[in-house]
Amino acid sequence: MDTTVFLVGFVIMSLSSLALYAKGSKDPEIRHHTYFHAVVPFIAATAYLAMWFGVGDVTKPDGVTTLSARYVDWSITTPILLAGLITLGMHERGRSTGFMVSTLVLDALMIVTGLISSLSTTPGTKLAWFMWSCTAFAGVLYNLWVPVRAISTAEGGPMTKAYTKNLTFLSVVWFLYPIVFAIGPEGVKSITAIATAWAILVLDVIAKVVYAFTSATNIEKVQRERSGGRSIGAIMKGVPQGL
Ligand code: RET
Numbered sequence: 001m002d003t004t005v006f007l008v009g010f011v012i013m014s015l016s017s018l019a020l021y022a023k024g025s026k027d028p029e030i031r032h033h034t035y036f037h038a039v040v041p042f043i044a045a046t047a048y049l050a051m052w053f054g055v056g057d058v059t060k061p062d063g064v065t066t067l068s069a070r071y072v073d074w075s076i077t078t079p080i081l082l083a084g085l086i087t088l089g090m091h092e093r094g095r096s097t098g099f100m101v102s103t104l105v106l107d108a109l110m111i112v113t114g115l116i117s118s119l120s121t122t123p124g125t126k127l128a129w130f131m132w133s134c135t136a137f138a139g140v141l142y143n144l145w146v147p148v149r150a151i152s153t154a155e156g157g158p159m160t161k162a163y164t165k166n167l168t169f170l171s172v173v174w175f176l177y178p179i180v181f182a183i184g185p186e187g188v189k190s191i192t193a194i195a196t197a198w199a200i201l202v203l204d205v206i207a208k209v210v211y212a213f214t215s216a217t218n219i220e221k222v223q224r225e226r227s228g229g230r231s232i233g234a235i236m237k238g239v240p241q242g243l
Pocket of ligand 1: 110111113114115117130133134137174175177178181204207208
């Protein structure tokens with residue numbers, strides 16, 4: 001079968017995602033719909049890329065091929081479209097779910113396409129999936145650094161400082177993962193598998209454990225500033241039981 005259709009689908013979907021984001025409303029009252037609608041074609045573009053490369057194609061004995069990437073696409077995009085519609089039906093309560101959904105979806109796509117890059121055997125395919133994973137990663141960082149930070153800054157106060165500190169830490173550490181991947185055996189093979197395993201272990205400890213501690217310290221500092229230097233425990237002691 002001529003697979004050009006899938007390449008055309010990939011190009012249309014990725015450009016549409018960009019256009020929907022660029023043209024969509026940034027009005028705080030309705031911009032979550034822009035996020036819902038821009039992330040849907042990004043998912044579809046991922047599925048088309050997969051279909052173009054034949055990832056997930058299952059050919060049955062009768063010769064009929066099931067394109068499983070299409071079903072993965074639909075199983076993620078239909079709930080997002082419904083979430084947008086239901087938010088509208090509920091008179092726009094829970095508006096910030098747009099940022100949450102699009103960031104989490106891009107994050108999941110970053111990991112899945114990274115896995116596909118790792119499993120790919122031809123250099124061109126490997127590079128394409130790596131680049132697409134990096135694109136999803138850029139989307140995650142964009143959401144965190146631009147719209148979510150703008151909301152946080154508009155709110156002001158110590159919580160904004162804590163958000164920016166945690167975000168800076170997370171961005172620097174997460175940035176190192178694709179670099180280790182690229183230079184390791186799954187990429188250009190400049191470092192050995194064991195060196196990669198150690199590097200990822202160090203990153204995992206920093207991203208999970210050190211991040212958890214520093215993030216908790218920043219959040220607790222906010223609570224102390226808000227409650228005039230008293231710890232949450234001390235405040236709760238003065239609160240009548242049952243509240
Ligand atoms: C891959 C390879 C392809 C390109 C990119 C990647 C990014 C991975 C990241 C992983 C973060 C993992 C964390 C785990 C902690 O629990 C998949 C390596 C962009 C950012 C923080």
